[in-house]
Amino acid sequence: MIVTGVTDLETAAPARSETARAKVNLTLRVVGRRADGFHDLESVVAFADCVDRLFLTQGAELSLVAAGPRAEECGQTADNLVLKAARLLGERIPSLKAGAFALDKHLPVAAGIGGGSADAAAALRLLAGINGLSIDDPRLIETARLTGADVPVCVRSESCVMTGVGESLLPLDLPAMHAVLVNPRVPVATKDVFAALGLRKGELNVGVNDVIEAIVWPKAGAPVDDWLTMLSDGTNDLEAPAVRVQPVIGEVLARLRSTGARLSRMSGSGATCFAIFDEEAAAHHAAQTIRLDRPQWWVHVGMLGGRS
DSSP, X not given: OBOSOSHHHHTTOOSEEEEEEEEEEEEEEEEEEOTTSOEEEEEEEEEEEEEEEEEEEEESSOEEEEESTTGGGGOOGGGOHHHHHHHHHXXXXXXXXXXXXXXXXXXXXXXXXXXXXXXXXXXHHHHHHHHTOOTTOHHHHHHHHHHOTTHHHHHHTSOEEEEETTTEEEEOOOOOEEEEEEEXXXXXXXXXXXXXXXXXXXXXXXXXXXXXXXXXXXXXTOOHHHHHHHHHTOOBTTHHHHHHHOTHHHHHXXXXXXXXXXXXXXXXXXXXXXXXXXXXXXXXXXXXXXXXXXXXXXXXXXXXXXOO
């Protein structure tokens, strides 16, 4: 069910709430495609300060309503990852307490920033809370993995290196950085981007030396410059195929790269792109310029990384 306006959610006075932070892939290397068809990845992931909000009122019936500016983009409620995660967890914990979820949707969907995955992860944290579960509970971890590749990293919602198909997470002490996120309001299906990448089952996308070389990341407390130097040496292997699928992504990147940003790149499988700036004022100026020129685009200015 989709409703309009946020007040309906807020006046319901739900017992618990969680924020679902946007996930940003600062780098994304596709190591190769496995024999089972899944792709092995290596990605530096940070989280932004733009969020959806999810509320849970404990009750006997599992349900979901969506409101907010992006509610209409959520599609059929029955297909929402929030309900998928709750049902999968319920299969592993037959006595699971659940109830009515209410989603205040602000993040664009099919956008490469894990909006649906972050919502599902927020649902798992809420369910863990009312059921006395740790987020390290094996049943919750398995549920996150089965719900979607980006859900495990979104459960913790902390900067990390994500490898495998999203199940292996190495925490990073990434500093907070001024950033602008831009989405041209064009959904991009992940499957279409991977199809455009064109790897066959069992095919590697990198050389052997790249696979076995271990990256030494900056230590805790290292300056932003050290991180940007390393991140600038990275790439997003899905950027080029995504631009072929949706050429407007190339326009977004060109506009961000003309702003004097320290680093500009696409996140995930697109179409959201990000730019990192040295100064808050520069980020706000870039965001305002893009908003005036492309008012139909979704633009967020804020922070990436740091502590949640």
